[in-house]
Every structure is written in C-alpha cells, then in structure tokens.
C-alpha cells in the first residue's frame with residue numbers, strides 16, 4: 550500500500566485528479582487516395598505509379614492523428630456516415646485512439662474523397678477533392694459537447710456562419726467559468742477556460758470574419774497568396790488588423806519555415822528543417838498545426854497549475870478574472886510569451902520536417918521521443 554505525502558499530512562486520500570482535458574478539432578474527415586508518381590503525369594497519358602495507398606485525411610482529422618501520436622488526448626468533430634469508406638475512417642480513428650463520439654452519423658451520406666498525386670521529382674502534392682454534398686457540423690451538434698472536458702478547441706475555417714456561432718458559444722462558456730470562479734473564490738479551478746484556434750486555409754476572403762474570435766490563428770500559404778501577400782511578415786502584419794487584440798498568429802510557408810506574431814507584438818521565426826529526402830508533404834501544414842496546438846496547450850495547463858499553486862498571486866488572479874468578465878474581446882493567452890512561442894514554432898518546424906521525410910504519419914511518435 551502506497552501512502553502518499555498527501556495522505557500522511559491530511560489523513561485522507563487526495564481528491565481524484567480530473568481527467569486531462571482534451572484538444573478538440575472541428576472540421577473534415579475524408580478518404581485520401583494517394584498515388585506516388587515519379588513525375589507529375591501529363592494529361593491523357595497512361596502510366597504506372599510507384600506506390601499506392603489510401604488513408605484517413607482531412608485537415609482537422611490529420612491534426613488529431615499527429616497529436617494522438619504525441620500522447621495528447623484528442624477528439625475529432627465532423628460529419629460521418631454509415632457508408633463503407635466512412636466506416637474505414639471510424640475504424641482508423643479507433644486505431645489511433647482519437648475520440649469521435651460526438652460526430653453526427655448521416656444515414657445514406659457519402660464519404661468525402663480526395664485523390665492525391667505525389668510527385669517524387671518535385672515533392673509536390675496535387676489534391677483533387679470531392680465533397681459528396683458533405684453537410685457540415687452545426688451549432689446544435691456542437692451544443693451536445695460538455696465543454697468542461699476540453700482545454701482547447703481548434704476549428705478548420707469551413708462553414709463560417711456556423712463556426713462563428715460555435716465560437717460565441719465557447720465565449721459564453723468561458724465567461725461562465727471565470728464568473729463562477731470569482732464568485733466562489735476558488736484558487737485552483739476544476740474548469741479551464743477554453744482557448745480557440747482557427748486555420749484559414751482555403752482561398753476564401755470571408756474566412757477573415759473568424760479572426761476576431763480566435764486566440765490563436767494559422768494562416769496558410771495558399772490563403773496568404775490569395776490575398777496578395779508575398780511573404781510571412783507581410784501576412785502577419787496585414788492579418789493582425791483583423792485579429793483580436795493579443796492574438797497569436799502563425800504563418801507557415803513550406804521550405805521557408807514559419808513565423809509567428811506573439812501577443813505582445815514581437816515576431817519569432819524558425820527556418821524549415823528539410824529531411825535528407827522529401828518523401829511526402831501531404832499534411833505538412835496539419836502536422837505543423839498539431840505540433841503547435843500540442844505545445845501551447847501543454848504550456849497553458851502547466852501555467853494554470855503553476856499560477857494557482859502560488860498563493861501570493863491569488864489577488865492578481867482575481868483581478869485578471871474580473872478583467873476578463875469586463876472584456877471578452879481581449880485574449881488572455883498570458884501563457885504565451887516570446888520564449889514559449891519560439892520553442893513552439895521550433896518544435897513545429899522540426900516535427901514537420903521529420904514528417905515530410907516519412908510516408909504518412911506513422912513513425913512520428915518515435916521521432917518525437919528522440920526530441921525529449
């Protein structure tokens with residue numbers, strides 16, 4: 550019988566540790582049919598490819614695959630169906646220990662599918678997508694979640710009007726959490742206010758409407774180029790006008806690496822870490838996002854623990870909470886400083902560099918262990 554320090558001092562068992570909150574990714578899960586070719590094919594030609602595979606894909610779902618391999622409890626929320634390929638996606642999520650228990654299952658729905666051509670000579674990935682009239686997650690699906698179980702919710706910028714409603718729903722939850730804590734004067738709250746992140750990936754200008762609600766934003770190279778931005782610093786500078794005060798913004802740019810704007814306005818950057826040979830860049834951006842979510846979420850939870858165990862800071866904490874009730878427009882991502890952001894972006898670029906040297910996502914967990 551192990552008697553803990555706590556038991557010796559207090560005489561009872563410690564209160565049960567609440568289970569670790571999850572990171573939730575809201576977006577698409579689809580079937581990726583991947584053909585590995587020596588060169589990108591010519592139109593109306595007939596040839597053999599080097600390799601063929603099919604795998605579970607979709608931005609949000611890929612990010613879950615990566616986080617799960619880093620040991621992060623995570624959940625996917627997106628529309629699924631009872632169709633055979635969607636069954637494959639569900640089996641695969643079970644295999645990777647990704648929760649999907651809140652996904653609505655459409656009877657007679659299809660399975661969104663992408664055909665992907667990987668070119669060995671250039672490392673490019675060409676994607677041809679069909680969405681099978683995919684319906685999107687709605688607010689009423691989202692309201693079924695118990696938000697107490699999550700510390701971070703990441704959105705793929707898809708159905709903007711619905712995603713906005715979900716973000717507002719989280720904001721209200723955040724307010725109720727901070728209000729409850731300041732009323733009860735609880736020092737270490739069981740409840741964690743949720744951090745919201747969003748990815749602007751597709752070339753749709755309306756996606757900018759999501760920025761005012763996000764604590765953390767990822768701006769893809771494709772989106773940036775579609776706005777006429779030529780590089781990462783221009784992207785960060787221009788996009789920050791539309792973001793919430795104190796937001797953290799990332800811009801990743803393939804072999805140029807990535808850059809980020811910290812809440813205090815400073816900029817950090819990290820070059821790419823290309824592998825000896827680029828094998829598979831499909832899902833590079835999703836891997837980068839997952840690495841950042843994983844890293845910052847860990848920092849957030851560690852910060853909370855640290856903060857709450859510091860008696861001398863309890864007054865400061867109450868003041869900050871009241872401040873948050875007054876103004877929900879300002880981010881309170883105080884766990885992200887310049888040093889943390891530099892570490893996060895470096896981790897993101899390193900993990901992604903390793904990923905593009907591998908087929909698919911398997912093997913990332915052992916690469917990650919080598920970093921520790």
Ligand SMILES: Nc1ncnc2c1ncn2[C@@H]1O[C@H](COP(=O)(O)OP(=O)(O)OP(=O)(O)O)[C@@H](O)[C@H]1O
Nearest residue numbers: 801802803804806807821823832833834835898901
């Ligand atoms: N060709 C490359 N060489 C080296 N690093 C790369 C390369 N492509 C991507 N990366 C790494 O991946 C990160 C994310 O890149 P980026 O967002 O441009 O990927 P993407 O092609 O958009 O991915 P996705 O297939 O998910 O859309 C970069 O910051 C960089 O660290």
Ligand SMILES: *[C@@H]1O[C@H](CO)[C@@H](O)[C@H](O)[C@H]1NC(C)=O
Nearest residue numbers: 657658659660680681682683
């Ligand atoms: C998608 O919708 C269009 C028009 O509503 C319809 O013609 C088509 O059959 C649908 N496709 C599938 C795969 O359900």
Ligand SMILES: *[C@@H]1O[C@H](CO)[C@@H](O)[C@H](O)[C@H]1NC(C)=O
Nearest residue numbers: 568569571648695696697698
């Ligand atoms: C979610 O929260 C509820 C109530 O707080 C709890 O009963 C449940 O076990 C939690 N689920 C997970 C997966 O943590």
Ligand SMILES: *[C@@H]1O[C@H](CO)[C@@H](O)[C@H](O)[C@H]1NC(C)=O
Nearest residue numbers: 685686687707708709710711
């Ligand atoms: C977004 O969702 C709403 C409600 O489900 C739907 O009416 C609308 O067509 C969707 N819009 C887009 C752009 O997907």
Ligand SMILES: *[C@@H]1O[C@H](CO)[C@@H](O)[C@H](O)[C@H]1NC(C)=O
Nearest residue numbers: 776777778779783786787788
């Ligand atoms: C970015 O913002 C700057 C300053 O606000 C402006 O001069 C520039 O035209 C913008 N770039 C693009 C591509 O919109």
Ligand SMILES: *[C@@H]1O[C@H](CO)[C@@H](O)[C@H](O)[C@H]1NC(C)=O
Nearest residue numbers: 777778779780781782783784
């Ligand atoms: C980024 O692009 C802007 C606008 O074209 C340019 O002024 C700036 O010098 C560029 N920065 C770098 C680092 O290339």
Ligand SMILES: *[C@@H]1O[C@H](CO)[C@@H](O)[C@H](O)[C@H]1NC(C)=O
Nearest residue numbers: 852855856858859860861862
């Ligand atoms: C906790 O309090 C100590 C002493 O006042 C201080 O040095 C430390 O920085 C505090 N830690 C945090 C996370 O605020």
Ligand SMILES: *[C@@H]1O[C@H](CO)[C@@H](O)[C@H](O)[C@H]1NC(C)=O
Nearest residue numbers: 720723742743745880881882
């Ligand atoms: C949720 O609350 C946290 C902590 O107070 C804060 O950092 C964050 O900005 C809030 N997010 C939203 C969307 O309200």
